[in-house]
Every structure is written in structure tokens, then in C-alpha cells.
Amino acid sequence: MFIDLPQVNLPRLVIVGGGFAGIELAKQVRNRFQVVMIDKNNFHTFQPLLYQVATAGMEPDSIVFPLRKLFKGVKHFHFRLAEAQEIIPTKNIIKTSIGEIEYDYLVIATGSTTSYFGMERLMANSMPMKSISEALDLRSCILQNFEKAINTPDLKEREALMNLVIVGGGPTGVELAGALGELKKHVLPNDYPELDFRRMQIHLIDSGERVLGSFEEKASLAAKKFLEELDVHVWLNMRVTDYDGLEVTTDSTEEFRAATLIWAAGVVGVRIQGIPDSAKTRGGRIRVDAFNQVVDTTNIFSLGDVAAMETDATPQAHPQVAQVAIQMATNLGKNLKRSATTREGWKPFQYKDKGSMATVGRNRAVVEASFMKTQGIFAWFVWMFIHLIALVGFRNRVVVFFNWLVNYINYDRGLRVIIRPFLPRKNS
Amino acid sequence: MFIDLPQVNLPRLVIVGGGFAGIELAKQVRNRFQVVMIDKNNFHTFQPLLYQVATAGMEPDSIVFPLRKLFKGVKHFHFRLAEAQEIIPTKNIIKTSIGEIEYDYLVIATGSTTSYFGMERLMANSMPMKSISEALDLRSCILQNFEKAINTPDLKEREALMNLVIVGGGPTGVELAGALGELKKHVLPNDYPELDFRRMQIHLIDSGERVLGSFEEKASLAAKKFLEELDVHVWLNMRVTDYDGLEVTTDSTEEFRAATLIWAAGVVGVRIQGIPDSAKTRGGRIRVDAFNQVVDTTNIFSLGDVAAMETDATPQAHPQVAQVAIQMATNLGKNLKRSATTREGWKPFQYKDKGSMATVGRNRAVVEASFMKTQGIFAWFVWMFIHLIALVGFRNRVVVFFNWLVNYINYDRGLRVIIRPFLPRKNS
Numbered sequence: 001m002f003i004d005l006p007q008v009n010l011p012r013l014v015i016v017g018g019g020f021a022g023i024e025l026a027k028q029v030r031n032r033f034q035v036v037m038i039d040k041n042n043f044h045t046f047q048p049l050l051y052q053v054a055t056a057g058m059e060p061d062s063i064v065f066p067l068r069k070l071f072k073g074v075k076h077f078h079f080r081l082a083e084a085q086e087i088i089p090t091k092n093i094i095k096t097s098i099g100e101i102e103y104d105y106l107v108i109a110t111g112s113t114t115s116y117f118g119m120e121r122l123m124a125n126s127m128p129m130k131s132i133s134e135a136l137d138l139r140s141c142i143l144q145n146f147e148k149a150i151n152t153p154d155l156k157e158r159e160a161l162m163n164l165v166i167v168g169g170g171p172t173g174v175e176l177a178g179a180l181g182e183l184k185k186h187v188l189p190n191d192y193p194e195l196d197f198r199r200m201q202i203h204l205i206d207s208g209e210r211v212l213g214s215f216e217e218k219a220s221l222a223a224k225k226f227l228e229e230l231d232v233h234v235w236l237n238m239r240v241t242d243y244d245g246l247e248v249t250t251d252s253t254e255e256f257r258a259a260t261l262i263w264a265a266g267v268v269g270v271r272i273q274g275i276p277d278s279a280k281t282r283g284g285r286i287r288v289d290a291f292n293q294v295v296d297t298t299n300i301f302s303l304g305d306v307a308a309m310e311t312d313a314t315p316q317a318h319p320q321v322a323q324v325a326i327q328m329a330t331n332l333g334k335n336l337k338r339s340a341t342t343r344e345g346w347k348p349f350q351y352k353d354k355g356s357m358a359t360v361g362r363n364r365a366v367v368e369a370s371f372m373k374t375q376g377i378f379a380w381f382v383w384m385f386i387h388l389i390a391l392v393g394f395r396n397r398v399v400v401f402f403n404w405l406v407n408y409i410n411y412d413r414g415l416r417v418i419i420r421p422f423l424p425r426k427n428s
Numbered sequence: 429m430f431i432d433l434p435q436v437n438l439p440r441l442v443i444v445g446g447g448f449a450g451i452e453l454a455k456q457v458r459n460r461f462q463v464v465m466i467d468k469n470n471f472h473t474f475q476p477l478l479y480q481v482a483t484a485g486m487e488p489d490s491i492v493f494p495l496r497k498l499f500k501g502v503k504h505f506h507f508r509l510a511e512a513q514e515i516i517p518t519k520n521i522i523k524t525s526i527g528e529i530e531y532d533y534l535v536i537a538t539g540s541t542t543s544y545f546g547m548e549r550l551m552a553n554s555m556p557m558k559s560i561s562e563a564l565d566l567r568s569c570i571l572q573n574f575e576k577a578i579n580t581p582d583l584k585e586r587e588a589l590m591n592l593v594i595v596g597g598g599p600t601g602v603e604l605a606g607a608l609g610e611l612k613k614h615v616l617p618n619d620y621p622e623l624d625f626r627r628m629q630i631h632l633i634d635s636g637e638r639v640l641g642s643f644e645e646k647a648s649l650a651a652k653k654f655l656e657e658l659d660v661h662v663w664l665n666m667r668v669t670d671y672d673g674l675e676v677t678t679d680s681t682e683e684f685r686a687a688t689l690i691w692a693a694g695v696v697g698v699r700i701q702g703i704p705d706s707a708k709t710r711g712g713r714i715r716v717d718a719f720n721q722v723v724d725t726t727n728i729f730s731l732g733d734v735a736a737m738e739t740d741a742t743p744q745a746h747p748q749v750a751q752v753a754i755q756m757a758t759n760l761g762k763n764l765k766r767s768a769t770t771r772e773g774w775k776p777f778q779y780k781d782k783g784s785m786a787t788v789g790r791n792r793a794v795v796e797a798s799f800m801k802t803q804g805i806f807a808w809f810v811w812m813f814i815h816l817i818a819l820v821g822f823r824n825r826v827v828v829f830f831n832w833l834v835n836y837i838n839y840d841r842g843l844r845v846i847i848r849p850f851l852p853r854k855n856s
Contacts, residue, residue, distance in 0.1 A: 003579055004578075004579065004581060006622075041845075041846065042571065042575065042844070042845060042846050043845040043846070043847075059487045059488070059489035059490070060487070060489075060847055061487035061488075061489075061842075061843045061845065061847075062487070064845050064847070065845075066619070066842070066843075066844040066845055068618075068619040068620070068844070069618075069619065069840075069842065069844065072618045072619070073618070078622070080575075080578070080579070081572075081575040081846075098579050099579065132847055133847065133848060136847070136848075143470065144509075147470065147508075147509040150432075150508070151431055151432065151508070151526050151527065153432060190496075190497075190500045190501070191494070191496040191497065191500070192496070194434075194506070393842065394834070395830075395831070395834050395842045396842075398830060398834075399827055399830065399831075402823075402826060402827065402830070403823070403827075406822070406823050406826075412497075414489075414494070414497065414821065414823045414824075415489045415494075416470070416494040416496070416497060417469075417470060417471040417489065417492050417493075417494055418469065418470050418471070418509075419471075419488055419489075419492070419560055419561065419564070420561060420564075420848060
């Protein structure tokens, strides 16, 4: 059954995914195409601030934005809350959870999800942080463990309930570890005066030689120093190999005991069924050409984390970050507007690396941009400014800014509430 | 097993419930008692604004406040996340989900929950709105139904998905109906341009002769007029007798078809096992004397919605509103501070009715206070002012105020996000 959509005299572009790439592309091509966007959520998530939701510094509602509201009043834009199931390229049809949709052009911008590299027990027992629900679960899980710790007479068990292990020293792991360090230093001791916080340990484990491996060495060293100032123990050249919900096993002689392990060590593309086999590449990604067209297809494109443009300059494809997604979407949008049929004047994608940044608790960040490279408090202000302007929606910007201001002044994080308890899958 | 609590040279007061009564009492008696508060949530909920969370005008985090933070730095205050299970008055022990607690004085302030008066099918299919989770479920449910409506070719089914029936014309039902009327008028048509909103109906059904039955007639008439201006259909002298998830049956010849029925027509006290039979009274409440002491007990008190003080002046006990809960807690707190053992100088509870108010959409409210009785825009400003100052926490006040300001200026409600999908129990 086809889902009901108006028949108009415009080519139909179906976009799967309302992330950074999806919304940028829809903005680019609006009024020139009939745009149908499908997503399993009715909102866009500003993923760079998920870790603040997880650490009780931010309400979820401020870092998400309703997709319908984003395209309010745009003619020929249609949102559908649905999950993509299968593409049938020969028929130009995509099957979804609510019915089939015919397309003239299809864009797969489904992003990525957490990868555990096949370690099933680890997956069953650890906490991911790639969606707003997962961030809320993590917030609840950490708070619930502290409530449990207070009622545990067994000292070893109490320590395990307080301890946190973060695996993965990329920006997500580093920012999360920094925020947890702040929680330990300024917030949790007020909430739980009965607990001895000298016994709480935060470990950040990475398999590489340094944290923030994609940054320059100076930034990595600064980030490590900032983390250690917040009492986060950094372990490098170490792989976590198993986790039973309590004991963390590594490829070294080191072991850790913690009731919470947060896995930020890998992602995998969210691919849809029906992609040609020749377009399937490493990490669940989809092989695209220099115009983001999926190889061996004629009218299917892919953008963002799930797309892999493997060129001589980028044999490993581009990094899976928001900037790449947005720039790919802008380029494809411009090309489609030039001429979707003849492809006259189409320009290949060229990534302009505007730099990277990561924050580590209050007053500390590392920024690596074309115009400046800096670490410390000035970098922290740059980080805040860039994230505020990147956030979608005036209301969200004001509320986020106000939260930061209040947290900054009173060293607090006001949202330590377990609104939906996390029901552990542990010991399963 | 007893839960671990410090032994101090102060009498121990255990408070069950962190609602309006519980937090007011704990504030009153702090430093004079060892206060142990238990609640199944780690936060206080400002219930009067739940309907704004349900209608996407407010984030949940702004109307809740962490209980631990509320009593930060208070010596001899101990919070435990636990559910009360049974009182054993002969041993001065309360059993909870995390262990037993000995008390010198016990205060039951467990509040009330939705009552369906034994109508099981109605309960299984309708939406309550007494907790933050229920308000979030309602928000998700309404938005999900609109997403479904857009994909339904059957006109009758589409209408049913858009329709809303609210049962109960007290302040909760009236405020919710008003907010839904605003959604229909200003917000939803922008989000769903494909739907015909002339086909969406909002019905408010009450068994009494007028809405806001506890107010004076003039206020009831004004509220009804305000609702009708927002295109809410008000049905009086009508009882809903059944609901199968689609068809609403009443005691009249009228029938309604709606995929969502919100039940705000009754509450029942949340009683704990172990209360003497003689203290059990109508509506799941606990009979207390003029000092809020539970009858036939010596050191157990009850406050707020669950308490019933049946005196000659109040044969039906006091109304189940925040003001009664707070005033009872203040009076009991003062009495306990006078002398908990000899009860010298104890004063009986005297309710000072400061009035009631209800808002009906933007610019419209009814206020009935000792110092003024008014309906309309001025009442609406009074309503906002009173609710803002009553809200706990500076951060919450600012964020709530800012939300109201933004919603007021752009006729919008920004939080139309289904963060956790509501999984219907329907057709069960």
C-alpha cells in the first residue's frame, strides 16, 4: 500500500533521516522538489550536547527540535513518522513501517549507531549514548546507582555502584568523562553526604596512544591534563574485551569493577536493506561517489555518517562528524538544484575541515580550527559560542544558555531527576 | 533488614511522600528531628502545571525538583528512593522496598492517584494525568495519533484519531481542555497542513451541573464561555460509563468516537497497608483528628490528599488541593516543634481558604480569592504570577517564565516531541 501524498508537478525527493544531513538537504532543495522526509523520531537531535543531558545539565527538550516545526509553512514538504525497511531500486520504491513510497530521488541519511564489534555480553551490559532516550537512560542509571549505593552495607559493592568506566577517548568519551568529573567534584557530594567520594573512580579507557586521536598531539595532551585535574583516570593503549555488568576485562592485566560502563568506542552505519552489495563497505557504511551517489544506483544518494566516500585523498572515507554531513548535504542540494536530470555543472564534494573542539568540564576545552588552535578557558568560550549558534531554535538557545549560566554560577546541575527509571538488562 | 541510618540524639520522623505536604513538613521540622523522607521518585512534582507538559508547552524538567537538592546541606535529613509497603504500628516500623525503617513519628503524605470507580475497561483504555510520566505519555499519545491520522485513508478513523474527550470538569479537566483548544487553534494546523481541523473535536464531559463545581457560579459560567470560545464542546449532567479505546459510552443517548480519552474525573487516596481499619474512610483516605493524627494510633500522622479530617464543619473532609496539604503540614510542623511528646500547646488545624483559580487558554482565567474575584485577562496574569512564585527553584521559574513568554508571543508550543513513544495498552 502506498502512503497518501499529494501528486504535484515536481520531482519527488525522499530523505530518510532528520539528522544534520537530512535537514540541511531539505532546506537546500525546498520548493524545487516535493520533499518527503521520514524518521523514526518526530524531532531532530543535536547530538553534540547529548552528554549534557546524560549528566543532568540539560533537559532533553532543549536539544531536540520538532521536524514538523522546522519546516512549518514549507510547501511540498511532507514529514512521516516511520521506519525505513527496504529499498526496491528497480521500482523506485522504499518500503516503510507505514507503507510504501515512490521516489524520483532517494537520499539515505540514516546516520550511525553504537557498535560493540560483536561483543554481545558487553553490549547487553553497557550503556550507549547515541540518542536522546539513551542519554536519559544513562542519567537515570547513574542516579539510580547512587541511590542503591547508599543502601548497600557491602563496601566493595558500594564502590562498584559509584564507579564509572567510559570506553572510547574520542570527543564523546572525553566530554562525557569531563562532565562526570564535574558531577563528582561539585554536585554528587552535596546530594549524597553519606557517601565517601574518595571511593568513587572515573576511568576513561582508550585503545590508542592518546585521547582525541584525531586532534593534534598538543590538544590531546591538554585534554588528558584537564581530565586528570578533574580526577578522571585515563588509560591508554588498552582495549576493553568484556564486561559482565560488574567486572571490566581488558587486554592488559588491569581490571576494573564498576556497575556502569559507558561505551563510546565505536559506531556502525545504519544501512537499509536493498542497497547493492557492491555499495556495502566497512563499518556498515554505504559507498558513494564524489557526488554522494550510491555506487551502482542511478538515483539514490547517501549523506553523513552512513555514507563512505573512499577517494585517493580519503581512503578511509571522511570522519563521521556533523560538519561532513552538513557540507555533503549542501553540496548535493546545490547539485540537485543545478539539474537533477542532466547533472550539468555538478561539482564533486570537497570537505573543508573547519576544525574540531571538545570541552572538558568547566573553563576547559580544546579548539583546533583553521583560524586558531587553543586550549583552556578561551577555547571553552569558543566552544560554548559555536554550540549555541549551531543549536536549532531560538527557544532552545536561550534555555541552553540560561542552564549553562546557572550551572556555571552555582557549580550545580539542576536536573538530577529520574523521570523514567532505567530498567537494567543486566544479569541477562 | 533495617536500612542504614545514622543514630543521633533526635527523635526520628519518617515522612512518606515528597509532595506539597511532605516537603513543607520537612522544612518546618528540620534540625529538630532526624527527618527520613521516602518517595518512589527522587523529585517533587509541581502538579498544577502537569497539563502544560502534556500539551507540549513545558519540559518535564522544569516542573520537577530533585528532593535531595531541595534539602541540600540540611543536617539530619535523609532521603531514600523507596516505596512504602507496610506499617507495623506495634513495632514502630515501616517496611519499604529497600528495607525496614524504625520511626518515632510517622507521617503519611502519599497523596492520591486516579480513580476509575472500578470501571476496568475504561481504566485500560484511557489516559490519566496525575504524574509526570503520565503527562509525558499523554503528550506522546496525542502526537502519535496525529501522525497516524495523516496516514489513515478512512475518514471516520482519521476523525477518531484527532478527537479528544476529557472527562471531569474540575480545574485539571478545564485547564487541559483549554490548552488542547489552543493547540487545535494555533499549533496543530501548522504541523499537519494535510489534515482538516474542522473535523477535530474536543469534548469536555462532566457529571455536574457546571464546570468548576467548587467555584462560584459566575466563575463556572465564565470558564464554560472561555472553553466554548476555544471550540471545546462542554457536556454537563453526563456520566461516561464505558470506553473501549474508540467508542465513548455515556448515561445519556450521546456517544462519542475518539482514540484518546483523558480521565480527570476522580482520585483515590494512596493508602499504605497497616493502617487501622477504623482509620479507613471513603475514597481511599485516612481518617485523622484535628491535629492530623491518624485515629487509633499514637504516633502516626497523615497530611494532604490522603488525609480526611471529617469534622462538623467539614463532614466530607477538606478538598484535595495543594493549599490544604501545605497548611496541614505547616500546622503539624509547628505542633511537633512545640512538643512532640507532651503535646503542650498543640493547635487544631484550621483551613484558611485562600481561593482557587483555573486558566483556560491564553488571556483567560478565573480567580476566586478572598481579596478578589475576577475572570478574564487580569485573572490570567494573577494565575501566572501565583504559579510562578509557587514553583520550586530559581532555574525552574526562569525557564517556565521564558517558555510562557515565547509561547505567548508566537502562539506556539515548541515541545511537540515524542521522546519516549507511548505504547498503548489498547485493545487489551
